[in-house]
Amino acid sequence: MTSQDKTITPLRVASLASQVHDALTEMLLSGELRPDDRIPMRELAERLGVSVMPVRDAVARLVAQQALVVLPNRAVAVPLLTRGQFRDLTEVRVHNETHAAALAARHATPAQVAALRQADAAFAQALGAPDAKPSVRANKELHFLLYEAAGSAVLVEVIRALWLKAGPIINLDLEQDTRRRRTAVSRALHGQLVQAVEARDPQAAADAVEADIRSAAEFILSRDILPA
Amino acid sequence: MTSQDKTITPLRVASLASQVHDALTEMLLSGELRPDDRIPMRELAERLGVSVMPVRDAVARLVAQQALVVLPNRAVAVPLLTRGQFRDLTEVRVHNETHAAALAARHATPAQVAALRQADAAFAQALGAPDAKPSVRANKELHFLLYEAAGSAVLVEVIRALWLKAGPIINLDLEQDTRRRRTAVSRALHGQLVQAVEARDPQAAADAVEADIRSAAEFILSRDILPA
DNA sequence: TTGCCCTAACTGTGATCTCAGATCGCGCGC
DNA sequence: GCGCGCGATCTGAGATCACAGTTAGGGCAA
Incomplete structure (x- = not known):
């Protein structure tokens, strides 16, 4: 490998938030998460081995995508559609x-x-x-x-x-x-x-x-x- | 007003994150934010009089909605479409x-x-x-x-x-x-x-x-x- | 003058703490 | 037995701090 080598792809590590988002996305698409399931952020953070921050970011994304909803009591859940x-x-x-x-x-x-x-x-x-x-x-x-x-x-x-x-x-x-x-x-x-x-x-x-x-x-x- | 009065709407204050999201949404829709504009979160937090947390939440939402993009240098910006x-x-x-x-x-x-x-x-x-x-x-x-x-x-x-x-x-x-x-x-x-x-x-x-x-x-x- | 290097400042991400509201369980009174 | 109140616990939201990567500006050398 010389300094002329232009084939090295720059490494960019996905943020923890992105990784959490991907994990939750997969759980939604696979049916692992069901309608009306709550998403307790601290529990999920512990389960994924991260702090609550990237979980919050990921959840915020999914709420914006309408894949999750914020209930009146502030709990985050999988929407239960009529x-x-x-x-x-x-x-x-x-x-x-x-x-x-x-x-x-x-x-x-x-x-x-x-x-x-x-x-x-x-x-x-x-x-x-x-x-x-x-x-x-x-x-x-x-x-x-x-x-x-x-x-x-x-x-x-x-x-x-x-x-x-x-x-x-x-x-x-x-x-x-x-x-x-x-x-x-x-x-x-x-x-x-x-x-x-x-x-x-x-x-x-x-x-x-x-x-x-x-x-x-x-x-x-x-x-x-x-x-x- | 008696205890039989059922007309009182429950009060629910919008979260700061939601308010920031609304403010940014308005700025995007009105053209105040232009393609390729950066969104410096600390600066926006100061401008809106909140900490950086609700700004982060709001930005995460808008990134999920594809209204904002995360650039390779991690900066958040209004997308510049071809x-x-x-x-x-x-x-x-x-x-x-x-x-x-x-x-x-x-x-x-x-x-x-x-x-x-x-x-x-x-x-x-x-x-x-x-x-x-x-x-x-x-x-x-x-x-x-x-x-x-x-x-x-x-x-x-x-x-x-x-x-x-x-x-x-x-x-x-x-x-x-x-x-x-x-x-x-x-x-x-x-x-x-x-x-x-x-x-x-x-x-x-x-x-x-x-x-x-x-x-x-x-x-x-x-x-x-x-x-x- | 230009290019490179170094340093300071900026910036997003993640961690942790605190606060306030919601919920649950238990005990007491009717 | 049922309902209410209180206390403990849980939970999301917000604040703050630290870290690491990026950028910009200044200085120095060729």
Whole structure:
């Protein structure tokens, strides 16, 4: 290594607050955090081995992203949406995620299409795992590969915030059988989605995403999970 | 007042962090904060008469909302968007704000329609003021009355975050003449918008909002304000 | 004059403490 | 048995301090 070597990437360590934010994000998306769960900051700080400051920062971020709410007694919690609010969230997701899917069908690079195929295969494989985490993660990865292929960073951020709100509801820990029935539907729709992108068919891509979102939402709304 | 009196609203004082967040939000939306402006937290804390803690919280929120960015040297700043990024932001705004306008045209209550008329009149009046603040505020109020009439709280929050990003660019302090030319266009489009809502015409409402957003964006892009 | 180095000041991040409000549990009185 | 009051504990918000990285300015050498 000489002084002419320009290939060294500058090292930037993620702040503790960012790391806490990432950890909480993962807990929201995976369903580990459930609607109405409290987030006791001192306890979480102890659990993560940091002081309360980075936890506060991370929580403040997630409150701003509407992924957490401050209750009237100042407690911070995962929002418990009413059925109506969940429907609203679903509609806004459909509106933005179908748009991203259509853009992706038009703009995806060959490498992105290949990555989508791989993600589809990975999702299928994750369905065989005994616990839900691999399939939840594989589902998220496939969707975000798709949305990133839309070529709109702003749209991806909008969708990311929506997923933070939806994650605890959609990924509630279900019994194995229920989950298997649910994800078989997604499996088929993901297949159609990837085919639509390959075929450069924006309408089919949007339709597949919409069906995926709606089937997941109808499943939640068909069960007595959310208050009226 | 007796012990049977149920009309007393519980008093809840906004936290200092929330107040700082509101103050910064206003500064972003009004154009007082410009792209690439730094936000020195200690200085702002002193200026607002609080310690640095609530400023940190507020800044963390706005970073999460993408309204502020953390630079590689850790400084917090108003994002300086490239022309491409601004176009992306504009497209996502069009996609969501037209949707909200169409929903509003379908769902607005008579009271909301009346409030829109009033906001239109207030905007016209604010155009006569010698400085830009009243018209910037009146513009925002009219738009958010409209979007709230859509009946989708999630959609309003998405739009709010988009406005936080767009505010510093769109509301850059302009000379009087330039601003007058700009806002005369908005004036006409706002009129069409209110008529479309009154007429329950979703397509006309969406078209008016799109034209409003695009004309403001094209104005910015036509000037050498943003980097390529 | 220019470039490099050093030092002081600035700045965000994290730690810790204090305060005030909320909650919970227990005891007492009706 | 139930309700109320009190005290202890918990909890988030705010203040303050320390640390480490960054920046800017000044001085010196080539």
